[in-house]
Amino acid sequence: MTMKPRLAVHKFSSCDGCQLALLNLGEALLTLDGLVDTVHFAEAGPVNPEAQVDIAFVEGSINTREDVERIRRVRANSDFLVTIGACATAGGLQALRNLADGAGWLADVYARPGYIDSLDEARAIRDHVKVDLELWGCPVNRRQVVEALRALLFGVLPVEEKEKVCMECKRRQAVCVLVTRGEPCLGPVTRGGCGALCPRFGRDCYGCYGPSEAANTDALGRRFAGLGLVPADIARRFHGINSQVEPFLTGGSQWVAGDDRST
Amino acid sequence: MAACYGFSQADGQDNPVAETGFLMRQRFGDLLALLAGAGYRVVGPVHRDGAIVYTDVHDAADLPSGVMVETAPGRVRSTETQLPRLFAWANGPQALKPLLFRSEETLWRVQRGDDGGLAFRPASADAQPLALVGVRACDLAALQLQDQHFLHGAYRDEHYAARRAQLLLVAVNCTHPAATCFCATTGDGPQAQDGFDLLLDELDEGFIVAAGSGRGRELLAGLPLVPVREDQVRKVASTRQRARAEQTRSIPAGDLYDELMARREHPRWNEVAGRCLSCGNCTQVCPTCFCSREQDQAQLDGRGSTHVRQWDSCFSEGHSYIHGLVVRGEPRHRYRQWLTHKLGSWHRQYGRSGCVGCGRCIAWCPVGIDICAEVNALLGGAHGA
Numbered sequence: 001m002t003m004k005p006r007l008a009v010h011k012f013s014s015c016d017g018c019q020l021a022l023l024n025l026g027e028a029l030l031t032l033d034g035l036v037d038t039v040h041f042a043e044a045g046p047v048n049p050e051a052q053v054d055i056a057f058v059e060g061s062i063n064t065r066e067d068v069e070r071i072r073r074v075r076a077n078s079d080f081l082v083t084i085g086a087c088a089t090a091g092g093l094q095a096l097r098n099l100a101d102g103a104g105w106l107a108d109v110y111a112r113p114g115y116i117d118s119l120d121e122a123r124a125i126r127d128h129v130k131v132d133l134e135l136w137g138c139p140v141n142r143r144q145v146v147e148a149l150r151a152l153l154f155g156v157l158p159v160e161e162k163e164k165v166c167m168e169c170k171r172r173q174a175v176c177v178l179v180t181r182g183e184p185c186l187g188p189v190t191r192g193g194c195g196a197l198c199p200r201f202g203r204d205c206y207g208c209y210g211p212s213e214a215a216n217t218d219a220l221g222r223r224f225a226g227l228g229l230v231p232a233d234i235a236r237r238f239h240g241i242n243s244q245v246e247p248f249l250t251g252g253s254q255w256v257a258g259d260d261r262s263t
Numbered sequence: 264m265a266a267c268y269g270f271s272q273a274d275g276q277d278n279p280v281a282e283t284g285f286l287m288r289q290r291f292g293d294l295l296a297l298l299a300g301a302g303y304r305v306v307g308p309v310h311r312d313g314a315i316v317y318t319d320v321h322d323a324a325d326l327p328s329g330v331m332v333e334t335a336p337g338r339v340r341s342t343e344t345q346l347p348r349l350f351a352w353a354n355g356p357q358a359l360k361p362l363l364f365r366s367e368e369t370l371w372r373v374q375r376g377d378d379g380g381l382a383f384r385p386a387s388a389d390a391q392p393l394a395l396v397g398v399r400a401c402d403l404a405a406l407q408l409q410d411q412h413f414l415h416g417a418y419r420d421e422h423y424a425a426r427r428a429q430l431l432l433v434a435v436n437c438t439h440p441a442a443t444c445f446c447a448t449t450g451d452g453p454q455a456q457d458g459f460d461l462l463l464d465e466l467d468e469g470f471i472v473a474a475g476s477g478r479g480r481e482l483l484a485g486l487p488l489v490p491v492r493e494d495q496v497r498k499v500a501s502t503r504q505r506a507r508a509e510q511t512r513s514i515p516a517g518d519l520y521d522e523l524m525a526r527r528e529h530p531r532w533n534e535v536a537g538r539c540l541s542c543g544n545c546t547q548v549c550p551t552c553f554c555s556r557e558q559d560q561a562q563l564d565g566r567g568s569t570h571v572r573q574w575d576s577c578f579s580e581g582h583s584y585i586h587g588l589v590v591r592g593e594p595r596h597r598y599r600q601w602l603t604h605k606l607g608s609w610h611r612q613y614g615r616s617g618c619v620g621c622g623r624c625i626a627w628c629p630v631g632i633d634i635c636a637e638v639n640a641l642l643g644g645a646h647g648a
Contacts, residue, residue, distance in 0.1 A: 031563045150561045159558070163543075163579045166629075170547035171366035171574050173316070173357060178629045180313035180339050188542035188629050202312065213580045214594055216540045223337070223630045 005054040005153065008040035010074050012060030012067050013094050013122065017139035018085035019043050019059055025142055035153060055080045055152055057145075061087040061094050062123045075129040080152060083125045084145065086138040090210055091244040093138075094122035099239060124244065133157065136191055138208035138241045144193055161193045162213040165205050169196035177204050184224045184237050189215035189251070210242040217251025231255040282480055284488025285495065287469040288347060292323040294433070294472075295396070297485050303394035303431055306362065308355065313341050315355030317362070320396065327352065334441040334622065337631025347467050350397060353441035356548045356627055358402040359395060363426050364409060364553060366574045370422075374567040390425035396433040400452030401444075401621035403434060403459060405550030411613050412553050431478060434459035436499075437506045443622030445512035445635060451619040453506040464499040471499055512625075512635045514618060515642060520607035522642055527599065531641050536595035538630050543576030545624035545632070546601065551617045556581060577601050606638060 009019060023044060025032060038044065039051045049070075056078035062071055075081055086092040097105065098121040106113040125131055133152075135144050144161075151158035165187035169176070174196055177183040183204035187196070191209040198205050211217075217238060224234045238252030286294065298305045299321075307320035310327035320326060329344040332352040341352070369386040376382055398406075413423040437444075437453035446452030455462055460479035464471040471491050474480040546552040556575035561568040575582055578597045583590035591597050609617035618634070625633045 028563050035564070146563050147561070150563055150565065153565065154561070163581065164540075166540075166542040166544050167547065167574070167576060167579065170356075170544065173361060173366070175312035175314045175316065175356060176339075176544070176627055176629065179337060179627055180341075182338075185629070188540040188544070214541045214592075214597075216537075216594065219538050219540055219630055 004035065004037040006051065007036040007038045008049075008051060008053040008056045008074075008078065009038070009043070010040070010049070010056060010058045010060075010070075011042065012058065012071065012088065012125075013063045014060030014085065014087040014092065015139075016043060016059070018088075018137075019057075021084070021140050021142050021145045022057075025146070028142075028146065032149070036149075049074075050077065052077050053079070055082065055149070057082050057084050058088050058125055059084050061091045062125065062128050063094060063118050065117065065119065068119070068128055071125060071128050080132045081125075081129070082133040082135060082148060082152075083131050084135045084140045086136065086208060086210065086241045088125045089131075089134045089136055090242040091122050091124045091127075093241055095124075095244045096239065097122060099243060136161075136210040136242075137193055141194065161191060163192050164188055164212045164215075165190045165192050165194065165196050165199070165209070168192045168194070169199045172196055172200055174200045177202060178223075178227075182227045184227060184229055184233075186220070186237060189217050189220050189247075206240050207238070207248065208241045210245055211248055215247050215251075217247045218254075221251055221255060231257065282483055283471055283473040283491055284483065284486065285469055285491045286463075286472050286486055286488055288467075290487050291326075291349065291470070293487055295320060295322060297482060298394040298396070298431070298433075301392075301394075301482070303392045305394050305396065307396035308350070308352075310341060310343070314339060315341070315352055317355065317358055317395070317397070323349070326397075331439065332441060334443045334626040335631070336443070336625050336633045337628050339626050348438070348465055350435045350463070350465050351439045353437055353439060353444050354399055354401070354621055354623065356623060358398055358550065359406055360409065360550050362393065362395065363406075363423055363430070364413065364555075364574075365389075365422070365572075368422060368572050369569050370557070370572050371570045372567065373570070388422040388425035390422070390429055392429040392431070393426070394431040394433060396435075398432050398434050398459070399437055399621075400434070400455040401446045401619040402550055403432070403455055403457075404446075404449075404451035404619040405621070407458060408551045408613055408615070408617065408619075409553060432459045433461045433463065434475075435463045435465065436503060438465055438502050440506050440510050441622060441626065443512065443625040443633075444510050444620065445514055445622060446620030447507045447510045448513040448516065449616065449618055449620035450516070453510075454503050464502070466495060466498055466502075471495060512622065512633075514606075514620070514635045514638055518607070518610040518616075519638070519642070520603075520610055523603045523607045523638075526641050527603075529641055531637065532595040532599050535598050535632060535637055536593065538632055539578075539594050539598050540630060541578040541594040541597050542629060543578040544627050544629060545634075546576040546578060547574060548623040548627045549605075549617075550621060550623070551605075551619060552576070554582065577604070602634070602637065602641075605634075 040048045083089045148158045178185040185204035186207035187205040190205050190207045191212040193209050221234050235252040235255040238248045242248050306317050308315045310330045326349045329346045332341045371385045373383050413420040434455040459475045462473045474483045554575045555572045557572050559568045559570050577600045605617040
């Protein structure tokens with residue numbers, strides 16, 4: 001019997017939600033088990049963090065010196081490194097502290113901040129090691145993970161999803177919440193892949209899949225201003241789950257008067 | 264007994280003297296029941312999520328009674344009023360297109376057998392007799408273009424054809440054009456000319472119903488109609504005139520290919536690209552846009568896959584990707600492609616403009632880009648507006 005490709009799932013600073021895309025596969029988990037040998041996936045059981053693998057899924061952002069050393073070892077041990085979710089791919093929510101007075105927060109929150117040993121900024125995996133494939137989303141969904149894994153097992157790269165959420169919204173005949181209700185929807189600048197989950201339930205997209213290709217954040221920001229959003233609110237729209245990625249970073253920062261840290 | 268009166272604009276051959284009658288408002292449900300009884304899935308307008316959306320309707324109460332829709336570039340607001348009307352609005356984001364040209368559809372499946380061979384199976388068309396109630400003149404004009412694209416070329420689309428063959432159309436003449444409408448200047452509305460089975464003109468007390476086909480005449484015979492009164496005919500005529508006169512937007516008529524192509528480097532393309540989100544909403548709500556892409560969705564076990572066609576847009580990067588190169592990488596090139604195709608090269612492909620004046624691309628553009636304003640700015644005084 002031929003050896004199955006070896007799979008590892010690593011976690012850094014994150015909520016574990018992206019790993020659920022795998023754990024919630026249901027019956028497909030049995031199929032998956034027949035296709036790969038999962039050697040490290042602490043949340044599912046197997047623990048062998050230093051194992052050599054063909055494919056490594058990495059969840060979470062890099063926040064400590066220990067994280068930096070560990071992601072380097074993961075990289076060295078993995079043929080193909082795939083980030084799953086906004087934290088690993090773009091820094092995620094934790095990276096909001098990059099825009100704020102992180103050290104000040106430590107002093108406010110912890111009685112003895114000296115015990116906290118974190119880096120100055122929360123960073124995406126790609127800021128520390130080479131990443132072979134990035135899956136966006138907060139969290140990623142089952143379809144994304146399965147498609148990526150299937151393509152890699154075929155020996156090809158999955159098709160990158162870069163089109164706007166609007167396309168998925170219209171294909172599903174959802175009514176536009178920006179046009180009908182003036183909601184500050186980020187769909188026109190956000191990468192699809194979620195199936196327009198929020199707009200289909202009447203909620204404005206908050207950009208959890210990160211910037212789409214050709215994302216005109218300048219024009220959308222001006223539109224939000226026209227809808228009555230004050231500059232700080234426009235900045236907050238773009239500086240959400242994927243605040244560190246261009247053009248979301250500048251798309252938001254340009255609405256912050258003076259000091260960026262005020263957001 | 265049904266009274267008769269001639270439609271001056273009707274095509275003399277297909278619709279010599281339309282048979283008509285008057286359907287009292289409280290009997291409107293009879294029309295839906297008649298269609299359902301004849302075996303049709305009945306789809307009509309409902310008021311949902313702040314817009315007019317076409318979906319299954321079972322009785323008259325499902326329809327948007329008194330709903331009025333105000334539109335402006337990038338803005339749509341609907342209100343419920345006491346007006347005794349079901350069709351006091353111009354349109355919603357979609358009408359016919361998704362019912363015939365599905366936004367997502369499986370074309371074929373492939374499975375690897377135990378002997379290692381591949382078996383390809385075409386997907387069936389998912390077609391059934393469908394009656395669409397409430398379709399407008401602009402949508403009927405768009406339907407003719409979609410028919411031309413999907414049915415009359417060398418590569419007929421069998422899925423579209425199967426659905427089209429079972430489609431029954433109950434059209435409604437527009438009484439309340441939106442501020443974004445300009446079908447009067449494209450020549451496609453606001454009155455339906457042909458291509459329908461039944462045509463309704465709505466008055467407060469009910470509807471003048473006219474047949475436009477053999478099937479329509481059969482249905483007409485099954486409706487509890489009363490004779491149309493002279494004053495009702497006069498009222499409809501003045502309503503039709505007003506629906507035309509109320510339209511303020513305009514787009515230059517005729518083949519704009521040469522004029523637009525002569526302006527390929529016009530600074531306006533850059534200017535509009537500064538506002539354009541290249542989100543593709545204009546193309547998705549356009550009733551004539553027909554672009555699609557195809558993708559394979561593999562099973563996790565790797566033994567089979569599904570070949571799926573989805574709506575695509577010339578505003579997406581992937582639309583102009585060919586062999587390692589994106590031809591229209593920048594939004595200004597994408598907007599230029601859309602406009603020059605829609606108003607220019609469409610004439611060479613289909614013998615007319617791709618714009619039917621429904622104004623959806625204006626209303627549903629998140630940043631309110633107005634095709635009329637753009638083309639008039641590009642052409643300057645050449646056409647006057």
